[in-house]
Amino acid sequence: MKKLISLLVAFLVIGGLAACSATSEEKADTILIGVNLELTGDVSVYGVPERNAFEQAVSEVNAAGGIDGKLVELVIYDNAYDQAKAVQNTEKLIEDGVVAILGSATSGMTMAIAPLAKENGLVVFTPSGTNSAVTMDGTVVNPYVFRSCFIDPFQGQVLANFASNDLAASKVVIMVNNGSEYSKELARIFTEQLNKNGGQVVETASYADSDTDYKASLTSLASKDFDVLFIADYAKNAGLIIGQARSTAGLETVKIIGPDGFEDPQLNDLAGGAQNVSNVYFSTHFSSLSDNQKVTDFVASYQAFTKAAGKEEPASVFAALAYDAAYMLFAAIDAADSTDPQAIRDSLESLPAFSGVTGDISFDALHNAVKPAFLIELNNGVAVNATIVNP
């Protein structure tokens, strides 16, 4: 084992020097905000629109004179959906002197940096981490973690209310993916809420995550008497189920409802063609179909902003949630009249209801966003209608 040690020393010295030289320059008239996102890797499709929206919000607020006369500057690091990088980025951002951190896009990465946020007294604000544990520190709320999206269980309630009130359904059957926490939790909350509304779950059929043939369960469901089929899953399985249901006798036109997992460009293909995707409804965080002035403005300005940045793209759910998160943070900094991280946290927690592009948002005691959901109706695979369902 008499090895390599001299090289170890050399590298550590280099590392130490690098650390010394990386002193952050304090600029008094800018507000540094950290961004810790999944910009590469498996889930970059979430992170990239969020970064664009953050940048758009910053350029807008700076064009309007900044916050309390100070310009906002983003420090953006990519965590590549890797918790080691997410943690390292957060430590770097703290050294860079940011006043708060926007991100991450996924629940997992946000949970990786949440303990650091608490330890260092810095706000972490996730636009799209929907897992209910994200803002929790064990059994109590983590005082430094916030989110601008609703949590998974909320969708179960919204969908049950939508089925009872808007679709006038009293009997529902549920298809649930046994291998997915998301699916099981949604089915459970949905059932609870539907029973409260006086409805009834006639049957719950479960399947494995890897299943691709649902004919047997669908045929047996077709003989039951029910109004609505609830598929509590992502498009990967739900698309196939929709397609197979449409070719099952008795289920050709039955109303199908689902969670935000349905929002996937591949849904129509998986369902065997857009003609199969009618009478389908799903809940989500945002819809560009809304005729709200704020939404139409954002849809146009986001497209213009990304075009100017070189890669035009339509406003997505992730962009909208990130846009709201950025503005909520700006509002909190503005209200705090300070760039002290602790003051920003206090101000964010007591932020009055914020009117954003995804609806009116306020925080509950667990820092979850209380806000409306959008229910999208799909006809021939195209979103034709968006209904806002308030919490």
Next chain:
Amino acid sequence: MKNVLNKRNLITLVIIGVLFFVVQLLIKERIITAYMRSNIYWIGIYIILGLSLNMIIGITGQLSLGHAGFMSIGAFAAAVVLKTNPTLTGLFIGIGIGVLISLAVSFVVAVPTLRLKGDYLAIATLGVAEIIRIVLNNLSVTGGASGISNIKMLMSWPLLYTFVILTIFLTHNFKNSAIGRACISIKEDEIAAEAMGINTTKYKVIAFMFGAALAAMAGSLFSTTYYIVKPDSFGVNTSINILILVVFGGMGSLSGTIIATFIIGLVNIVLQPYAEIRMILYALILIIVMIFRPQGLLGSQELSTKLLPNFKWKRKEKSS
């Protein structure tokens, strides 16, 4: 080799001790910041992973593409134990459990596949890592697909250093033991090794299990460093990242793996601010190194205190 406390070992011990205290002091004086420290943790954990894979690929010549699977066993074992017992004792229990499960799983995989010659192990380990990941995805005790969060952070420089030095010690001694020599002969020429009376299957299984156990240990350290574990952190990509360290440093060279891990750690630090370009630059650096050093940075050579000038002890010391 009679005298364990010969001069060369003493020099090594002194270097180990000095390095420890220098870094400890730098951390205490905050010259090494929290950010640098977490990069050092990353480097340390990946040194253990790289060295453990080097036992299988570099020393024994068996390609394994499922190292992240064994890492995840250790990671989840430690995470589960740390949830109920968030202390160092809990961590050590978790490491123990992880190593035992990893040994058992690697034994089950190795015995049938390593009887065969050729690259069957690569495919089998790829499959095993996927099986482990899917099992973890569906196991309720490990939190399913979302994994375990809020794991107690116990990582510290002394802890990391202890495990890295332990790993270097174990792997170095393994390489220079009779078993290690047998493994090297299998890598060089399996038929010739067999003709010399070496039970090739036995030594391949030993090397594989040894590597898998160390990977589980590294996984446990990983989970107590980065607060969460989730099954999809341990996919093929992670296995490939570990493989890169071994190939980059030179197969069979322990010091090569360590240097490669340092370089890749530094490259990651330097490239951190460039999100999308980083992947391209990273790949480019690897390609350039592989063009100019196809055998890896050190080939199968080692850097050691043997290379240091021997000063005046030279006359006294006849053998090493």
